[in-house]
Amino acid sequence: MPSKIKRAVLLVLVVLVLAAGLRLLMIYHSRREPWKLPQAPKVKLTSDDYVVPRKLHAYDLVSLQQLVGQPVWIRGGYQLAYYPYNVAGKRADLNHKAGLLGPIERVEVTEVIQQPSPPSLQWQSIPGSNVRVHVRSHELLAIFEKDSQRYAFSLGYGNDGDYKILADDILYYQDPHQLYQHWPQEVWNAIERHEARPGMNELQVQFAIGVGALESYGGSQRVLRYDNGGKPLRVIFVDGKAENVQDAS
Known part of the structure; x- marks a missing residue:
């Protein structure tokens, strides 16, 4: 076998041995490192989430x-x-x-x-x-x-x-007043008057003016339309809180 071919074969063998050694080294290090569990996204719970009727x-x-x-x-x-x-x-x-x-x-x-x-x-x-x-x-x-x-x-x-x-x-x-007694009194006063007000969450608005129908949503914003017993309203929620209450008639 000519010397040039021998050197080429030897070079290929050296490269293969080095690659195999590097691969083994990487496997060794990865197995020594502690396994990291994927982090679940954090969900922010409110007091309402702990109420179980x-x-x-x-x-x-x-x-x-x-x-x-x-x-x-x-x-x-x-x-x-x-x-x-x-x-x-x-x-x-x-x-x-x-x-x-x-x-x-x-x-x-x-x-x-x-x-x-x-x-x-x-x-x-x-x-x-x-x-x-x-x-x-x-x-x-x-x-x-x-x-x-x-x-x-x-x-x-x-x-x-x-x-x-x-x-x-x-x-x-159970009486919803007791289930959600952590709500501020001014919220309950608005609910008793059947008023949707900025700052209320969706459940509080539902208690005040009934069930809404989703009109649109995007990002942190949701727009719901409420029949409100024949006096329709549109409420814009941002991050779960009413930001704007509009006449929808």
Whole structure:
């Protein structure tokens, strides 16, 4: 073998040996260093995040009877419809809405009943076809008194023995004033007057003027529109606090 070829082969071998040695050295050092866990992003919790409202976990008509004689508070203002209730006939007129329950409105449940769903609610069409599916057969209703009249609102529905109970999603079983007693008194005063004010957080605004619909968002800003019982408002939130309250009519 010519000497030039020998030197070239030797040079290649030296380079390979050095590369292998460097690789082994890097592996050795990496294994000696302590393993660093990836840092999770820090989440800033507020006092509201530590409030855990009680749940009923009702699963049928019998378990819903726990509500009878108890006060409850409406979670989603101007979202939950109520209907006239005929005491003598023990039947709610579910075809004629009497109104919408207000934000954190207090009601006392006098009865919980089950009655057949109106035909308009029993069947649901599958989009893009003529097929209709039977989705509910009975309504589960809470009966309460308002302005000396009896009314009913829905707690869920049943279909051939299977129940969909919505009570935990639509009701507080504890007075929200106690659950959120850490809020300043001026905030509660504004809530009682149904006023949304700058500086309030989204939950406080919801307690004051009901549930809002998201119009837009970007970065730290969210814009929500509130029906507010027929007096619509638009609230601009920045970093979770109301910055601007506007008439949206």
